[in-house]
Amino acid sequence: MPGPGSRPASEGPIPHLVLANVAKRFPQAASPAVDGVSLELARGEFFALLGPSGCGKTTLLRMLAGFEMPDAGSIRIDGQDMGAVPPYARPVNMMFQSYALFPHMSVADNVGFGLRQAKRPKDEIAARVAAMLDLVKLGALARRKPGQLSGGEKQRVALARALINEPKLLLLDEPLTALDRKLREETRFELVRIQRRVGITFLMVTHDQEEAMSMASRIAVMEKGRIAQIGAPAEVYERPANRFVAGFLGAINLFEARVVAATNDLLTLDSVEIGARLTVTHDRVLPLGTEVALALRPEKLSLARMPDSRWNNSLAGTVRGVAYRGEASDVEIELTCGKIVRATMANIGGARDTLDIGQPIFAGWSGEAGVVLEQ
Amino acid sequence: MTNRLSPFLGTMIIVGFAFLYGPIASVIVYSFNASRLVTVWAGFSTRWYVELLSNDQIRNAALTSFEIALISATGALILGTLAGFVLSRYRRFAGRTIFGGLITGPLVMPEVITGLSLLLLFVALGQAIGWPKERGVLTIAIAHITLGMAYVSVVVEARLSSFDRSLEEAALDLGAKPAKVFAVITLPLIAPALVAGWLLAFTLSLDDLVIASFTSGPSATTLPMVIFSSVRMGVSPQINALATLLLVAVAAAVLIAGRILARTRNSPTT
Numbered sequence: 001m002p003g004p005g006s007r008p009a010s011e012g013p014i015p016h017l018v019l020a021n022v023a024k025r026f027p028q029a030a031s032p033a034v035d036g037v038s039l040e041l042a043r044g045e046f047f048a049l050l051g052p053s054g055c056g057k058t059t060l061l062r063m064l065a066g067f068e069m070p071d072a073g074s075i076r077i078d079g080q081d082m083g084a085v086p087p088y089a090r091p092v093n094m095m096f097q098s099y100a101l102f103p104h105m106s107v108a109d110n111v112g113f114g115l116r117q118a119k120r121p122k123d124e125i126a127a128r129v130a131a132m133l134d135l136v137k138l139g140a141l142a143r144r145k146p147g148q149l150s151g152g153e154k155q156r157v158a159l160a161r162a163l164i165n166e167p168k169l170l171l172l173d174e175p176l177t178a179l180d181r182k183l184r185e186e187t188r189f190e191l192v193r194i195q196r197r198v199g200i201t202f203l204m205v206t207h208d209q210e211e212a213m214s215m216a217s218r219i220a221v222m223e224k225g226r227i228a229q230i231g232a233p234a235e236v237y238e239r240p241a242n243r244f245v246a247g248f249l250g251a252i253n254l255f256e257a258r259v260v261a262a263t264n265d266l267l268t269l270d271s272v273e274i275g276a277r278l279t280v281t282h283d284r285v286l287p288l289g290t291e292v293a294l295a296l297r298p299e300k301l302s303l304a305r306m307p308d309s310r311w312n313n314s315l316a317g318t319v320r321g322v323a324y325r326g327e328a329s330d331v332e333i334e335l336t337c338g339k340i341v342r343a344t345m346a347n348i349g350g351a352r353d354t355l356d357i358g359q360p361i362f363a364g365w366s367g368e369a370g371v372v373l374e375q
Numbered sequence: 376m377t378n379r380l381s382p383f384l385g386t387m388i389i390v391g392f393a394f395l396y397g398p399i400a401s402v403i404v405y406s407f408n409a410s411r412l413v414t415v416w417a418g419f420s421t422r423w424y425v426e427l428l429s430n431d432q433i434r435n436a437a438l439t440s441f442e443i444a445l446i447s448a449t450g451a452l453i454l455g456t457l458a459g460f461v462l463s464r465y466r467r468f469a470g471r472t473i474f475g476g477l478i479t480g481p482l483v484m485p486e487v488i489t490g491l492s493l494l495l496l497f498v499a500l501g502q503a504i505g506w507p508k509e510r511g512v513l514t515i516a517i518a519h520i521t522l523g524m525a526y527v528s529v530v531v532e533a534r535l536s537s538f539d540r541s542l543e544e545a546a547l548d549l550g551a552k553p554a555k556v557f558a559v560i561t562l563p564l565i566a567p568a569l570v571a572g573w574l575l576a577f578t579l580s581l582d583d584l585v586i587a588s589f590t591s592g593p594s595a596t597t598l599p600m601v602i603f604s605s606v607r608m609g610v611s612p613q614i615n616a617l618a619t620l621l622l623v624a625v626a627a628a629v630l631i632a633g634r635i636l637a638r639t640r641n642s643p644t645t
């Protein structure tokens with residue numbers, strides 16, 4: 001096991017990883033793959049880069065690993081500029097999306113590869129490989145070849161191989177995508193547990209918002225090579241900065257509206273789209289007439305046969321469809337104006353409180369439930 | 376298999392195989408014929424093999440052929456591997472299409488033309504710079520390298536184009552310098568293709584008659600040349616025995632090369 005003393009443990013004033021305005025455009029590409037990304041990571045953090053396919057996540061990771069050179073901007077690790085440092089000399093290791101295990105080497109030889117390159121003594125290598133294989137629970141498979149492993153086992157070999165050199169930063173490119181759903185959910189906890197044990201900074205790339213939110217302490221949402229928002233999972237989910245972030249982190253209902261009244265923390269909006277006035281708390285006073293969108297997560301909507309007195313807002317409609325998911329049901333409601341909204345009902349009452357298609361219903365929410373998106 | 380062959384298809388297959396392999400089979404059978412007459416069967420004997428081994432002319436030709444095959448297969452392997460690397464790793468450079476076409480040109484070029492043009496080149500070089508003074512083992516080997524490297528480069532390029540580059544990046548990421556990455560990752564993984572390419576080039580050289588005839592001089596006679604010239608005087612059963620041996624050697628080499636290539640294709644590398 002890597003001891004804590006093998007890396008400087010002090011939290012200096014220098015940030016751990018700093019990306020400043022990093023940009024990269026591939027030759028003959030119409031738009032840059034990474035377009036001015038700035039980011040700071042603290043030591044020991046589990047950070048997730050989240051974004052749709054093609055937004056530049058892998059490109060950013062590859063620049064950190066040294067496989068691609070940024071066109072502009074700088075990358076610093078513990079104050080050291082990485083610009084001229086080749087991949088084999090960087091204190092960074094990467095876990096590849098395809099795992100990239102060496103097919104002609106056993107599991108133990110794969111894991112020990114980094115230590116052999118560092119010319120460690122043989123017995124030290126053997127001991128550290130054994131400890132690392134124990135950490136990822138693969139001790140019994142040390143002599144196997146990668147071709148004889150399941151997907152989940154390969155994934156753990158790749159993790160062990162990337163961790164054994166005790167990098168300052170571990171890059172993980174969609175580490176769970178190749179696993180099936182059940183294994184993926186178990187592995188989430190496993191990966192977080194291992195990260196706590198080794199204390200290495202993890203920078204994970206994923207396009208699965210659930211994965212990012214459940215594992216990382218902070219998230220950066222990327223869109224078209226730029227960072228749209230950085231924050232803790234709850235912050236990004238509850239207070240998305242814009243429509244893209246709101247929509248990417250899960251289903252959302254958007255109502256286009258205009259500000260018609262504003263007090264210190266309460267806005268009154270008029271939505272022509274649904275022909276209703278809505279009230280919502282907001283921490284900023286917006287000028288009257290500002291065009292905004294009210295964003296509302298499906299689980300914040302309550303459904304009832306009659307409007308509830310605790311609601312600040314309520315809309316009438318009919319049930320258009322119900323998708324039973326076990327722990328909850330997704331309900332589609334057609335408002336009287338024709339707009340479709342989505343609500344999620346927790347499955348508390350069991351089979352008793354089922355909704356019938358076509359049944360009239362009221363959807364309502366309190367003033368704190370919605371978020372005003374200014375852009 | 377539930378669907379049986381129709382009688383027509385069965386007949387066609389037998390006729391086809393007979394057409395392809397009948398002559399070869401007859402060579403093998405008559406190499407064990409006790410009679411000197413090639414067309415009359417007079418019982419089983421291995422005397423032609425014994426005579427063959429004591430035939431100096433043929434032994435020397437065999438040694439020359441193997442020498443040329445060794446040199447040219449090795450030369451073709453080195454040059455063909457370099458060409459295959461460039462073709463698969465550098466997807467865009469000025470003249471890439473022409474380069475690729477020129478490399479693989481000898482695959483489709485009539486041998487007579489390859490042979491003739493090389494002969495003219497050697498003659499012209501000999502007059503211009505005094506080298507080569509005379510044609511022989513070296514000139515044949517050079518000619519065979521041009522042919523063999525085309526095959527090697529095709530095999531190597533195919534292997535590299537299905538090669539997962541992230542394996543090399545992973546090794547680089549784990550601290551191996553580029554030369555080390557090549558030695559411990561790339562080379563072991565493409566080794567089967569290299570062996571197969573070498574064997575292909577070796578067999579090509581061993582059984583080539585046309586190009587060798589053009590580029591050889593009085594000092595070098597290869598096995599196929601001996602066979603061809605002696606057959607013109609009438610087929611000796613010794614030649615049948617020699618052809619049988621050559622056939623076995625070539626078949627073994629091709630079989631091994633095929634096996635190795637098939638194993639590479641099924642390996643989990645890609």
Ligand SMILES: Nc1ncnc2c1ncn2[C@@H]1O[C@H](COP(=O)(O)OP(=O)(O)OP(=O)(O)O)[C@@H](O)[C@H]1O
Pocket residue numbers: 026027029033051052053054055056057058059060207
């Ligand atoms: N080697 C390359 N040459 C040219 N363009 C590239 C190259 N690699 C990536 N791109 C382009 O850069 C953009 C970003 O690619 P990148 O692989 O970083 O996306 P990603 O966010 O990792 O996507 P995914 O989730 O699908 O893996 C894409 O438009 C892609 O086509």
Ligand SMILES: [Mg+2]
Pocket residue numbers: 057058059173
């Ligand atoms: Mg990617």
